[in-house]
Amino acid sequence: MSPYGVDQRHHILSVLVENKAGVLARVAGLFARRGYNIFSLAVAPSGDDRMSRITIVVDVESAPLEQIVRQLDKLIPVVQITELDPAESRERELLLATVAVGPEERGQVIQLVGVFEGKIVDVGADRLTVMVAGAPGKLDDCEDLVRPYGFVELQRTGRVALPRLDRQTHSHVRTHQTEKAG
Amino acid sequence: MSQPELTGAQALIKSLEMQRVEVMFGLPGGAILPVYDPIIDSSIRHILVRHEQGAGHMAEGYAHVTGRPGVAMVTSGPGATNIVTPLADAYMDSIPLVVVTGQVATTSIGTDAFQESDITGITMGVTKHNWLVTDAADIPRVVAEAFHVATTGRPGPVLIDLPKDVANATMEWYWPEPSDLDLPGYHPVTEGDPILVRRAAELLLAAGRPVIYAGGGILKARASDALLELAERTGIPVVTTLMARGSVPDSHPLCLGMPGMHGNYTAVTAMQRSDLLVALGSRFDDRVTGKVDTFAPGAKIIHVDIDPAEHHKVRRADVAIAGDCRLVIEELLSALDALGLPASGRSGPGGDGGATADSRSTGASRASGATPMDALPGSVAVPGSLAATFPRERLDSWRAQLAEWQERFPLGYTGQAGEGGLKPQYVLETLRDATPDDTIVASGVGQHQMFASQWWRFEHPYTWVNSGGLGTMGFGVPAAIGAKVGRPDRMVWAIDGDGCFQMTAQELVTASSERIPVKIAILNNAYLGMVRQWQEMFYEERYSEVYLSPDLPDYVGWAESMGCVGLRVTTPEEVGPAIDKANAVDDRPVVIDFRTDAGEKVYPMVAAGASNDDIVVDPALGQGGR
Structure with a gap:
């Protein structure tokens, strides 16, 4: 199975942090110090400009998730930690890749990328840069299918995720939320 | 009316004054220069140390005995890196510390400027x-935040890095309201969850072989009285870890003393055989648990800790309560009331728990002259209540078992001196008996620390100052100085090793010049004794780099050169008189060089990584070490 797929060994932590200098270093440093493995990490400003959102996919074989969450919670700039069950959340990721294809095969790659609702973002004499956004598993499939043409470079952003919404308007979203007790 | 304009440096000192800081420990340098100027006009006493590490450990000693945050200030670069060890030490032992470091100007940060170090990193x-x-206007708020973070929740050290240009910039003075603190992610829990507290109370009443495992959190939470009440009402015996010595008086019949690698047999084995461990402010340190898989195998665990990350970290708890130890114990007592447990037969803490001082014995003897367990007052439960099934007599057989172990496996040593010199235990017993009950004892790290914890009799909380988690050699002298500054009314002794003393002894110059009359007992066995012990026991007596020489340096000459009284003791007859002489000095520090026997090992011992079941008691006692 592709390392990017949904996997029992991985958990997604959506961490709201204060948007201050050095916060990412504190989070990354904690993982290094305590021997926890980060599988992927994405950081960006949140809706509130005093806060940023860090989405961390952790390898829970390195330590019990409960320990990771509680240690993370001790960092002063960490405001809220939401643990997202991969089965109960919507994950998305972006893939950007330069493929070595000349004019003869260009059409095939464009077609393939089209199947995945991707876009062509740049074209060179014997290269093509493509972009695909979607669920990590879909990106895995696309990557596998395009690989035979030859990647010159491939980059993925690491996933971001939000809890899956319920179909009924009245019931609440089932995510385990570890909010700092007040 | 507009507020006065202050420089960042003035604002920093004024902020410390607003925090009611009375004393700070430090050493100036280039980047922190601006902040040293307003100190001249401040109410804060500044104690000039001889090495920045000393400033940090003094601040720790001060915090240990006063419960107030210790404050230290040093310059950038090497000044800052020299105080990293005390920060790490305070972090491990949850000591509230506020350290201010100078930093190069913001415009120079990241350029490898002179005396630049990334100290926040x-x-x-x-x-x-x-x-x-990075902005002088932030200074009062950051100082208020720093003190708040250091002293609330699980206490710990914090650091404020102040660039020189920020110290020189001006700002409009203000003092923040609590609501002005910008800490959206910091809300420590203090009160326990009532449902969990009730469950814990039920477990307490159902246990047949319970032990309270009291840790440093008891002292941090100022929960000694509450703990004593809990122990007395339930009749449950208490072990006091290295960080909790003194939280329950050693003379109390329910106090079993120190567990762990060099704990006494009864404390270690009581935990091993218990069916309920009530961990209060303790964290299942590897020096306490031994091999975790075999630690207290039959015990259910109640774990009270203000830091939820300690729960289930080493051992899964059956009931894990996040909260302040004092508040949770009080809640627990109320829950026991509700379950019908009667009040204790005694009037209050310390009522009749203390054995008299003359019940102490010297020479080859038992360590804590504890009152027998069966001396406990009885009590009557409310008929029909849950607690009616828990007359404290139900624990009688358990306490009888413990008393039997205490009888069979006391701490011991043979003679006042051996071939190699004085027995360190004899020196400690003599010192203990010649000093007031409330003497504060600081120690370094190693054999002398374990001997001190074993052979001293701690009768009051906040009388034992040592480096537990980090195990910092050299902690003793500066920590004793800080403790004496915090409690000038008390006698303060540092019990040190010769290896430790050489690491931080220069701070006795600080003590002499500042008229801080601490007393230092060097247990000088001319070795890095604990390492030597391990090499003897586990490396076939192949002694590698552990010999230090008894008389290089000349400790008496060195002490005198630092403005102290220096004494040397080589025979048992000289021990008492030298201590009396030292106790009579109160205008300068005293150093006694006790020449001790390098062959003396710390027993009992649980080898690193071994099970607590494999505890080895002193073979010389002929007790047939297990």
């Missing part, structure tokens, strides 16, 4: 939090 893993101040 370096100390990220050894502080509860740290701040790099």
Whole structure:
């Protein structure tokens, strides 16, 4: 199975942090110090400009998730930690890749990328840069299918995720939320 | 009316004054120069140390005995890196510390400027939090935040890094309201969950072989009285870890003393055989648990800790309560009331628990002259209540078992001196008996520390100052100085090793010049004794790099050169008189060089990584070490 797929060994932590200098270093440093493995990490400003959102996919074989969450919670700039069950959340990721294809095969790659609702973002004499956004598993499939043409470079952003919404308007979203007790 | 304009440096000192800081320990340098100027006009007493590490450990000693945050200030670069060890030490032992470091100007940060070091980066893993101040207007708020973070929740060290240009900039003075603190992610829990507290109370009443496992959190939470009440009402015996010595008086019949690698047989084995461990402010340190898989195998665990990350970290708890130890114990007592447990037969803490001082014995003897367990007052449960099934007599057979172990496996040593010199235990017993009950004892790290913890009799909380988690050699002398500054009314002795003393002895110059009359007992066995012990026991007596020489340096000459009284003791007859002489000095520090026997090992011992079941008691006692 592709390392990017949904996997029992991985958990997604959506961490709201204060948007201050050095916060990412504190989070990354904690993982290094305590021997926890980060599988992927994405950081960006949140809706509130005093806060940023860090989405961390952790390898829970390195330590019990409960320990990771509680240690993370001790960092002063960490405001809220939401643990997202991969089965109960919507994950998305972006893939950007330069493929070595000349004019003869260009059409095939464009077609393939089209199947995945991707876009062509740049074209060179014997290269093509493509972009695909979607669920990590879909990106895995696309990557596998395009690989035979030859990647010159491939980059993925690491996933971001939000809890899956319920179909009924009245019931609440089932995510385990570890909010700092007040 | 507009507020006065202050420089950042003035604002920093004024902020410390607003925090009611009375004393700070430090050493100036280039980047912190601006902040040293307003100190001249401040109410804060500044104690000039001889090495920045000393400032940090003094601040720790001060915090240990007063419960107030210790404050230290040093310059950038080497000044800052020299105080990293005390920060790490305070982080491990949850000591509230506020350290201010100078920093190069913001315009020079990142250019490898003279005396630049990334101290916020370096100390990220050894502080509860740290701040790099980039705007002078932030100073009062950051200082208020720093003290709040250091002293609330699980206490710990914090660091404020202040660039020189920020110290020189001006700002409009203000003092923040609590609501002005910008800490959206910091809300420590203090009160326990009532449902969990009730469940814990039920477990307490159902247990047949319970033990209270009291840790340093008891002292941090100022929960000694509450703990004593809990122990007395339930009749449950208490072990006091290295960080909790003194939280329950050693003379109390329910106090079993120290567990762990060098704990006494009864404390270690009581935990091993218990069916319920009530961990209060303790964290299942590897020096206590031994091999975790075989630690207290039959015990259910109640774990009370203000830091939820300690729960289930080493051992899964059956009931894990996040909260302040004092508040949770009080809640627990109310829950026991509700379950019908009667009040204790005694009037209050310390009522009749204390054995008299003359019940102490010297020479080859038992360590804590504890009152027998069966001396406990009885009590009557409310008929029909849950607690009616828990007359404290139900624990009688358990306490009888413990008393039997105490009888069979006391701490011991043979003679006042051996071939190689004085027995360290004899020196400690003599010192203990010649000093007031409330003497504060600081120690370094190693054999002397374990001997001190074993053979001293701690009768009051906040009388034992040592480096538990980090195990910092050299902690003793500066920590004793800080303790004496915090409690000038008390006698303060540092019990040190010769290896430890050489690491930080220069701070006795600080003590002499500042008229801080601490007393130092060097147990000088001419070795890095604990390492030597391990090499003897586990490396076939192949002694590698552990010999230090008894008389190089000349400790008496060195002490005198630092403005102290220096004494040397080589025979048992000289021990008492030298201590009396030292106790009579109160205008300068005293150092006694006790020449001790390098062959003396610390027993009992649980080898690193071994099970607590395999505890080895002193073979010389002929008790047939298990």
